[in-house]
Amino acid sequence: MKDYHISKNNSFYTIGLSYLKADAEVRGKFSLNDAAMENILVEAKKLGIDGLLVTSTCNRTELNGFAQHPFQLIKLLCDNTSGSVEEFQEVAYIYKNNDAINHLFRVGTGLDSQILGDFEIISQLRASFNRSKKHGIANPFVERLCNSVIQASKRIKNETEISSGATSVSFASVRYIMENVADISAKNILLFGTGKIGRNTCENLIKHTKNTHITLINRTKDKAEKIAGKFHLVVKDYGDLQTEIRSTDVLIVATGAQSPTISKELIHTKKPLLILDLSIPKNVSDNVEDLDNVTLVHLDQLSRITDDTLERRKQYIPEAEIIIDEVKGDFIQWLETRKFAPVIKALKKKLKTMKDEEMDYQSKKLSDFNEQQADVISNRIIQKITKQFANHLKDDNVDSDTSLELIQKVFQLELDTP
Numbered sequence: 001m002k003d004y005h006i007s008k009n010n011s012f013y014t015i016g017l018s019y020l021k022a023d024a025e026v027r028g029k030f031s032l033n034d035a036a037m038e039n040i041l042v043e044a045k046k047l048g049i050d051g052l053l054v055t056s057t058c059n060r061t062e063l064n065g066f067a068q069h070p071f072q073l074i075k076l077l078c079d080n081t082s083g084s085v086e087e088f089q090e091v092a093y094i095y096k097n098n099d100a101i102n103h104l105f106r107v108g109t110g111l112d113s114q115i116l117g118d119f120e121i122i123s124q125l126r127a128s129f130n131r132s133k134k135h136g137i138a139n140p141f142v143e144r145l146c147n148s149v150i151q152a153s154k155r156i157k158n159e160t161e162i163s164s165g166a167t168s169v170s171f172a173s174v175r176y177i178m179e180n181v182a183d184i185s186a187k188n189i190l191l192f193g194t195g196k197i198g199r200n201t202c203e204n205l206i207k208h209t210k211n212t213h214i215t216l217i218n219r220t221k222d223k224a225e226k227i228a229g230k231f232h233l234v235v236k237d238y239g240d241l242q243t244e245i246r247s248t249d250v251l252i253v254a255t256g257a258q259s260p261t262i263s264k265e266l267i268h269t270k271k272p273l274l275i276l277d278l279s280i281p282k283n284v285s286d287n288v289e290d291l292d293n294v295t296l297v298h299l300d301q302l303s304r305i306t307d308d309t310l311e312r313r314k315q316y317i318p319e320a321e322i323i324i325d326e327v328k329g330d331f332i333q334w335l336e337t338r339k340f341a342p343v344i345k346a347l348k349k350k351l352k353t354m355k356d357e358e359m360d361y362q363s364k365k366l367s368d369f370n371e372q373q374a375d376v377i378s379n380r381i382i383q384k385i386t387k388q389f390a391n392h393l394k395d396d397n398v399d400s401d402t403s404l405e406l407i408q409k410v411f412q413l414e415l416d417t418p
Helices: 024-029 034-044 070-080 085-091 098-108 120-134 140-159 169-182 197-210 222-229 238-247 285-291 299-303 309-315 317-365 372-394 400-413
Strands: 009-020 052-056 059-065 093-096 190-191 212-217 232-237 249-251 273-277 294-298
Touching: 009 024, 024 085, 034 059, 034 070, 034 120, 034 249, 052 120, 052 140, 052 285, 059 070, 059 098, 059 140, 059 190, 059 372, 070 085, 085 249, 093 098, 098 120, 098 140, 098 317, 098 372, 140 317, 169 190, 169 197, 169 273, 169 299, 190 197, 190 232, 190 238, 197 212, 212 249, 222 232, 285 294, 299 372, 317 372
Parallel strands: 190 212, 190 249, 212 232, 249 273, 273 294
Antiparallel strands: 009 059, 009 093, 052 059
16 A cells, blocks of 8 residues: 555555354454544554544454554454454454455445345444544545445445345344244333444334333433333333343343343343343343243344345345445545655646746846736646646556656656655
């Protein structure tokens, strides 16, 4: 990447792990909360990294950024999580330059999602970019790449049917409940955690089960009340959690804690209880399975549910890949122009110096010299000359490297590069 004058570090890397090789327990060790992501960006900036995205979801944790060596990024991740370098290496992937760009396009467009066509990741990617920009660690490359991935995602969603039908983690959880709990419309359901997955699950529950016995609990009560007001549901205090579990038939846990919030010590019920854990890292302790009447189902089990909808989506992958290639092609074309940006900038600076010298000479030589008018005309000529050179360098039939060398030699240019 050094030829593109976008970073003082030579290469763009993706380091990360996902559901493909890492199970929920391992992903939990490398999961990043907001504070950890902020800390990585602060530490990265101190290391001289000038472009970095940090993304952590239920399905994956990734760092995409410029570095002298990928281990710089791996160390940042491991230093801010409970996972070790050795554990990371067992399940990790590392991509460099074009492969890293290709990977980010597939992730951001839902082709690499645990459930094909699930576009939840794009809002996470947008949040990652905004976080990096706030910390001054989103260079023009990172900004342009993120915008291109978002553009491809929108086009795929609008121009193909890859996201048609109701298939998502929240829908899969509701479908599992409907298939495994008899007379679901009459059962008591408790939703603990009202973040994005919790909200989506709640909406799907109401839509598909026709159940009105849904209770919401969240550590921050007003968040639960906003959702409850929309659907006329009951909200209970966090302190009532143990009592509410006693009377529920289905417990859905979608909290964002870094350690289990539900354990067998909280459960004092003799009737059958189905618990769905939609959290990464796991927010339900495995010890609940010591209880004979409890069935525990985790996110990864739900995500493996496939149906006709998911199979139908697969036929739209080629259409999605064509769109990705188009948008990625525009990005690569922009990237190529970065090669000669310093030369064009230096050429413009040189021509301006020549203009200023000539203006100074003519103003002394001619008594009626109109300096303002001459300045306007000469600036327009400089703009046209530099544009002509830029268009020449953009031409696919032109050997841009040879042309750049010649322009630098003819005009004796001094380049300012990162």
